[in-house]
Amino acid sequence: MQCPFCQHASNRVLESRSAEAGRSIRRRRQCLKCECRFTTYERIEYVPVTVIKRNSSRELFNRSKLLRGIVRACEKTGLDAAKLETLVDNIEMELQQRSTREITSADIGELVLQQLRSLNEVAYVRFASVYRQFTGIRDFADTLTHLQESEEKVGSPPYVSNGNRPSSTLTV
Incomplete structure (x- = not known):
């Protein structure tokens, strides 16, 4: 996962929790280079209908x-x-x-x-x-x-x- 601020590839997960009624996982991350924090969401990829x-x-x-x-x-x-x-x-x-x-x-x-x-x-x-x-x-x-x-x-x-x-x- 690239940092949206400096594009560095390494980061650490600070917090993970369920989101969207259990349909995704919200993760707070911190870049190991610039130390900026950002949020990512992990969702199931559905086949388009x-x-x-x-x-x-x-x-x-x-x-x-x-x-x-x-x-x-x-x-x-x-x-x-x-x-x-x-x-x-x-x-x-x-x-x-x-x-x-x-x-x-x-x-x-x-x-x-x-x-x-x-x-x-x-x-x-x-x-x-x-x-x-x-x-x-x-x-x-x-x-x-x-x-x-x-x-x-x-x-x-x-x-x-x-x-x-x-x-x-x-x-x-």
Whole structure:
């Protein structure tokens, strides 16, 4: 590891610790020549995943782009940033574990919807409206009906919107 100040190749590690929720190692180093201190990070190098978009173009998977879309869907829902980071971590880990290095944007959208469904229904519907390109109120109504029917099948209690009482039954 070269010193970023004098480019000398010898240095010593002063401190090592886990960083980024255990996904990397942070090391504080000191150059043996100029004695300047600097920080390095050791991370697993992932094989790049290519996303096939709706228009058939291809681009590398961009974690920050995915997080940005999820954050927008979750605005004013009360979900904290740590939960959203964890959600993106889970999706990225699942993509890395797949045998194929190419995935469609539709598959990524479905992974996001699966994760958002259990976190927040409002965020789920917001994300679905953009991802599934809703064109009118009927699309929203169909999604809400599907969401309510699947909740009833599982037998979970009605979604509590204000913390005090169950939300009213959806009528379309």
